[in-house]
Amino acid sequence: MKEKKAIEVGAAEDFTVGQFRIVDVAGRQVGITRLKTGELRAVRNHCPHKGAPVCRGTIGGTWPPCEPGEMKYEREGEVLVCPWHGFEFDLITGVELYQSEPTKLLMYPVAEHDGRVLVTL
Numbered sequence: 131m132k133e134k135k136a137i138e139v140g141a142a143e144d145f146t147v148g149q150f151r152i153v154d155v156a157g158r159q160v161g162i163t164r165l166k167t168g169e170l171r172a173v174r175n176h177c178p179h180k181g182a183p184v185c186r187g188t189i190g191g192t193w194p195p196c197e198p199g200e201m202k203y204e205r206e207g208e209v210l211v212c213p214w215h216g217f218e219f220d221l222i223t224g225v226e227l228y229q230s231e232p233t234k235l236l237m238y239p240v241a242e243h244d245g246r247v248l249v250t251l
């Protein structure tokens with residue numbers, strides 16, 4: 131079996147909270163962002179719905195279903211909204227929110243080492 135190799139994609143300070151930086155990793159477009167907790171997320175730039183460049187969407191929160199007359203906004207910085215049809219994805223788990231048969235973002239292991247960011251495909 132072929133061993134997976136971590137690929138360096140840049141300096142840790144170049145990956146900021148609330149926005150994606152899209153990099154080429156061995157021919158694949160991968161969006162990398164940092165959560166408010168400081169953790170990194172690496173996401174293939176391909177929406178599982180219809181193939182949009184999902185990492186060009188917006189990162190924010192979500193308005194979950196609630197009772198009539200009630201509104202609540204939550205999970206700021208943990209939800210990615212696809213730019214084509216507005217589907218929302220949980221950046222913690224990659225799972226699509228509010229769909230009866232949710233799909234999932236393809237996410238890669240990502241880590242920091244000596245001030246550099248490394249992605250494993």
Ligand code: FES
Binds near residue numbers: 212
């Ligand atoms: S292509 Fe992403 S929601 Fe449709």
